[in-house]
Amino acid sequence: MAMKQKTVLVTGSSGLIGSEAVEQFDRHGHRVLGIDNNMRREFFGPAGDTLWNLERLKRITKRFTHVDLDIRDRTGLEDLFRSTHFDVIIHCAAQPSHDKARDIPLADFEVNALGTVNLLEATRQHCPEAVFLFMSTNKVYGDAPNEIPLAELETRYDYSRKEDFAGVNETCRIDRSLHSLFGASKAAADLVAQEYGRYFRMNVGIFRGGCLTGPSHSGVELHGFLSYLVKATLNGWNYSVFGYKGKQVRDNIHSGDIVSAMAEFAANPRPGEVYNMGGGRENSISVLEAIERIEQMAGKKLPWRYVEEARKGDHICYISDLSKFKSHYPNWEITRGLDSILEEMVGSKKSRQAAAGH
Numbered sequence: 001m002a003m004k005q006k007t008v009l010v011t012g013s014s015g016l017i018g019s020e021a022v023e024q025f026d027r028h029g030h031r032v033l034g035i036d037n038n039m040r041r042e043f044f045g046p047a048g049d050t051l052w053n054l055e056r057l058k059r060i061t062k063r064f065t066h067v068d069l070d071i072r073d074r075t076g077l078e079d080l081f082r083s084t085h086f087d088v089i090i091h092c093a094a095q096p097s098h099d100k101a102r103d104i105p106l107a108d109f110e111v112n113a114l115g116t117v118n119l120l121e122a123t124r125q126h127c128p129e130a131v132f133l134f135m136s137t138n139k140v141y142g143d144a145p146n147e148i149p150l151a152e153l154e155t156r157y158d159y160s161r162k163e164d165f166a167g168v169n170e171t172c173r174i175d176r177s178l179h180s181l182f183g184a185s186k187a188a189a190d191l192v193a194q195e196y197g198r199y200f201r202m203n204v205g206i207f208r209g210g211c212l213t214g215p216s217h218s219g220v221e222l223h224g225f226l227s228y229l230v231k232a233t234l235n236g237w238n239y240s241v242f243g244y245k246g247k248q249v250r251d252n253i254h255s256g257d258i259v260s261a262m263a264e265f266a267a268n269p270r271p272g273e274v275y276n277m278g279g280g281r282e283n284s285i286s287v288l289e290a291i292e293r294i295e296q297m298a299g300k301k302l303p304w305r306y307v308e309e310a311r312k313g314d315h316i317c318y319i320s321d322l323s324k325f326k327s328h329y330p331n332w333e334i335t336r337g338l339d340s341i342l343e344e345m346v347g348s349k350k351s352r353q354a355a356a357g358h
């Protein structure tokens, strides 16, 4: 992160990726302002509460200021951008759940799509030279990746053709597929962000995340696959696996590796570029495999059941092809493998449980 001191705005700063961005940019000497209104609690109830993470950030950072602001509040954003000049904007605030969106289509669209336009436009008006990074998702492809021919193996699905081995790249189409309302609101934001890059030539980059993970996730059943699986195993909670025999594959990337990719982009921005950003083949795992690996690490069995019906628009096998990002930013690589991600998660959940006295 060899940039001279910058003023960085992080939205969703109490969430998984936002908090990691706060930590890393603060550690590298930048001034960080974070926006988060703890809306994750409103979406998912007490288990989604992110205040513990905000308190943690306040304890460990040097130059971090938190603002309790809603990204839907255009006037509030206007005041903030008028009073502070930002060099980098890292936009992570979102309604992040594929399944939750069906219950709250309006709030989902307002936060994900409108909130993003609010931020892009405030940037254009007040600091058009800034680097703007938008955390998008692989759900913008809808279920189009399911058209890739698959082979069924003992514990997972995998691509059957050699040419698909590296995974899904950015040429996958984003329309004429089933997305979920979440995928659609994120796709709207993703397209608008691209326009601010391509049309206005602003330094906007778009990261389409696979499964993002790390110890600072307030994991809930509807969002945060590995985090919730670890929590459920440690607590002995019943877990449901939906469809595809539990052989559906996700690629997982540690929040630290996402943020180091952001720092690479911020140092050398390429206007309007879109990158698939997941763990890649090395960090891919099926639900069945994840259950087994976590049970071994936690030393406990997870009580789980199988539900025949798959989640609507779910990916059967999704592996992010990282070659485009790697070719543009050859200094970047994945530093955290699956075992190290899982061990850290099990360790941190155990110590949070111990601290909470249960």
Ligand SMILES: NC(=O)c1ccc[n+]([C@@H]2O[C@H](COP(=O)([O-])OP(=O)(O)OC[C@H]3O[C@@H](n4cnc5c(N)ncnc54)[C@H](O)[C@@H]3O)[C@@H](O)[C@H]2O)c1
Residues within 6 Å of the ligand: 011, 012, 013, 014, 015, 016, 017, 018, 035, 036, 037, 038, 039, 040, 041, 050, 069, 070, 071, 072, 091, 092, 093, 094, 095, 096, 111, 115, 135, 136, 137, 138, 208, 209, 210, 211, 212, 213, 217, 218, 224
């Ligand atoms: N976690 C994943 O697996 C994953 C995968 C692909 C893409 N993404 C994307 O990455 C981004 C970050 O995801 P995350 O896992 O850190 O999510 P998260 O839920 O942990 O963090 C999002 C934060 O935004 C805050 N927030 C929500 N609505 C807000 C609003 N209106 N105003 C201000 N703050 C608000 C929440 O309180 C929360 O702290 C999101 O855009 C998400 O769609 C996540």
